[in-house]
Amino acid sequence: MSLEPSIKGIFMKSHVQAVFRAKGEEGVRALEACYGKSLAFKVSDTIPVKDESRLIECATRILADHPIPEDRIAYEAGKVHFKNFSQTPLGRLTLPFFKNNYRLILLRARYLGAHVFQGVKFASEELGPKTVYLVMSNTDYPIDHFKGLFQAWMEYCGLTGAITPRIIESKVHGYTIEWQ
Secondary structure, three states, X not given: OOOOOEEEHHHHHHHHHHHHHHHHHHHHHHHHHHHOOXXXXXXXXXXEHHHHHHHHHHHHHHHOOOXXXXXXXXXXXXXXXXXXXXXXXXXXXXXXXXXXXXXXXXXXXXXXXXXXXXXXXXXXXXXXXXXXXXXXXXXXXXXXXXXXXXXXXXXXXXXXEEEEEEEEEOOEEEEEEXXX
16 A cells, blocks of 8 residues: 655645735635635645645635636646745755756656655656656646646756656656757
8 A cells, every 4th residue: 555645744835935925815815715724734744745736726826817727727736836846945955956957857856756755756767868757656646737847847947848748547647858
């Protein structure tokens, strides 16, 4: 039996803080109403990934300047997820180090993922000098969530390219990530 995929409260707090910075207390109240649970996360709380995914989708809707179609919300939430991660202590520490080497961070995803998630496994394989195939196992995120996250990360690195996702099996997603 696999461990339920989870994340620590510090990352949940980053999503709440992003809404607060952009929309103030009113935005945080709207976030809590959308999420349907208290937003009083402790840094060391263990939160199911499915709850984080729901929180990020709520935050994405609140932060957006216009309504997001339902079939795009997971992708846009992934982009917001990356932006919010970049503001965490771990993101501020690691992202600048890898900004000029997107390939390396993708190939080392299992190490970074181990610091962020519990129960989610990452495996990556280099398919070419600018192509990596990455597999996430035991994930409760919608498949387009990490398509958006990897796209935002690519843009952060100043690159252009494409992410092609595919469902391998339940809770196992593969991403072919290509850039120029």
